[in-house]
Amino acid sequence: xxxxxxxxxxxxxxxxxxxxxxxxxxxxxxxxxxxxxxxxxxxxxxxxxxxxxxxxxxxxxxxxxxxxxxxxxxxxxxxxxxxxxxxxxxxxxxxxxxxxxxxxxxxxxxxxxxxxxxxxxxxxxxxxxxxxxxxxxxxxxxxxxxxxxxxx
Numbered sequence: 001x002x003x004x005x006x007x008x009x010x011x012x013x014x015x016x017x018x019x020x021x022x023x024x025x026x027x028x029x030x031x032x033x034x035x036x037x038x039x040x041x042x043x044x045x046x047x048x049x050x051x052x053x054x055x056x057x058x059x060x061x062x063x064x065x066x067x068x069x070x071x072x073x074x075x076x077x078x079x080x081x082x083x084x085x086x087x088x089x090x091x092x093x094x095x096x097x098x099x100x101x102x103x104x105x106x107x108x109x110x111x112x113x114x115x116x117x118x119x120x121x122x123x124x125x126x127x128x129x130x131x132x133x134x135x136x137x138x139x140x141x142x143x144x145x146x147x148x149x150x151x152x
Contacts, residue, residue, distance in 0.1 A: 001136065004043065006030070009058040011044035013070040020133045025087035027100035029060070029107050029123070032084045032133040032140060033067070033116065035076045041135045042067050046087075048099065049106030060103065064110040082119040083111050084140050084152065086131045089124065100124065120152040 001017040008028060012020065020043030022030040029046040044067055050059040068078065088104040104123050111118060122129075122142055132141040143149045 006043050006045040008045055008047045009063070011042060011063050011067045013040065013042045013067060013074060015040045015074065018135045022087070022131045024128055025131060026089050026091040026128040027087070027098060027103060029085060029087040029103045030131040031107055033071065033081045034135060034138050035080050036082060037080045038075065039135065040071065040074050040076050042071055043133055046103060046107065049102045060106040060110055064114065068114055078114045078116055081116045083116050084120045084133065084138070085118060086122040086129065086140055086142055086152070089128060090126050091128070122152050
């Protein structure tokens, strides 16, 4: 099985067995999409809700736009996809709406706009996490320092 480590702002679309890994998800979101009728999957490490003018940081809006195009080009229909999401921790306390909360909301909006249901979710909290999505089991293994590992 191929392992793809997704850095901040990265996404990938693949057919066949793959493991996507997102390290150090604080306020960032990891989004994993899988086609229930084929072996096509996608993974993304989303740092911010939207692209800001002139910023090199890629937001959820651009990532979802490009990722959905690649999925469609690979033969997927949006209604055959399901999503598993994690991340969006409240790292910066004291703000009205933290970046993590904004990212969660942006991911919800993007998935809803594309008609992709969320099959499982593990968002929020105050701890960073690492997420590993396996296409062969369609599960996410989540590791939180000092709290342990669990699967969704």
